[in-house]
Amino acid sequence: MLLTHIKTKALRFVEGLNLVDFSFALPYTWVLVEGSEGKALGVAMTLPEEIQRYTNSINKPSLRAFIERADSLNVIERTLGLAAINAVSQYHIDLSTAEWADVLDLLPENAGKIALIGNMPPLAKALHEKGAETFVFERNAKLWNRDTYSDALEYHLLPEMDAVIASASCLVNGTIDMLLDRARKARLFVLTGPTGQLLPEFLRGTKVTHLAAMKVIDTEKALLGLKLGSFRGFEEGNRKYVAKVR
Structure with a gap:
């Protein structure tokens, strides 16, 4: 399971970081961390249609406790775990080689058949x-x-695709492994959206080629938007970027 691989790598980066605040919420679950270099905010899309009557087994919330459950079958634990991984990733990420661009900029003139995973x-x-x-x-x-x-x-259709642009919420709903396995012909595989805030190195060795996510520039504005349940309010505190995985 790819999430198990990701969480194992992420746990190596938690040293020196403290859990400041968190919330399982709509539209995004979020985790705020702080270290000697300041604060970082990570999010993961909350999927109401996936939520059942789960009981969260995390009695003492901590950054490590959240990340260790990132591959849980409990979608609440999985969502919090991914938001925590994204917070750690955003604290450590070096965007000096990234492009402040949009996912559409990655597509060549004749991209062939394109799969869009998630109706955006x-x-x-x-x-x-x-x-x-x-x-x-x-x-x-x-x-x-x-x-x-x-x-x-x-x-059935992914093996025919030349490029795949997948909402990074496929990490939350657990379909990422199937998507990567079936998109065997795709030369371009992009995880897009705020949930794709991962460190690129967490995905090296997979078929993912790019991450098209958002860097939180104004933490207070983004956090206020999240607390008010606002997509637009959160995104106003961000800037889009594209980072290569390989």
């Missing part, structure tokens, strides 16, 4: 306007439209 309407619209042959897959039926495929078809 602005991105789907931009891809269609570029004339790209795009296949949009979505698990949550509430987000379907006439141009959306059920995620049940990913298994």
Whole structure:
């Protein structure tokens, strides 16, 4: 399981960091950490459709306790674990070689067949306007439209794709391993969205080629947006970037 691999690497980076605050919330679960270099905020998309009557087994919250449960079958523990890993990643990440760009900038002129994992309407619209042959897959039926495929078809169609742009929430819902396995032809595999704040080195050796995420520039503004349950309020405190994994 890729999350097990990621958490093992992340646990090596927690020394010297303290858990300041956290919340399992909508639209994002978040974890705030602090070290000698300051604070860092990590988030993970909260997926209401995945939540059942779980009991969180973490009695004494800590950065290490959260990360150790990042590969839990309990989606609440998994979401908090990934947010904690992202907080650690954002504290340590070096963006000097990253591009302050958008995921669309990664696509070549003739990208071939593109799979969009997760119905992200602005991105789907931009891809269609570029004339790209795009296949949009979505698990949550509430987000379907006439141009959306059920995620049940990913298994059959991904081997045909030349490029995959996947919402990093696939880490939260546990489908990342299947996506990487089935997208065997894809030359480009991008994890996108705020949940993709991982250190690139955590994914080296996998088929992931890029991370297109957000760096929190204004922690207070981003945190206020999160506490108010606002996508826009959170994103106003961020800046998009693209980092190569390999």
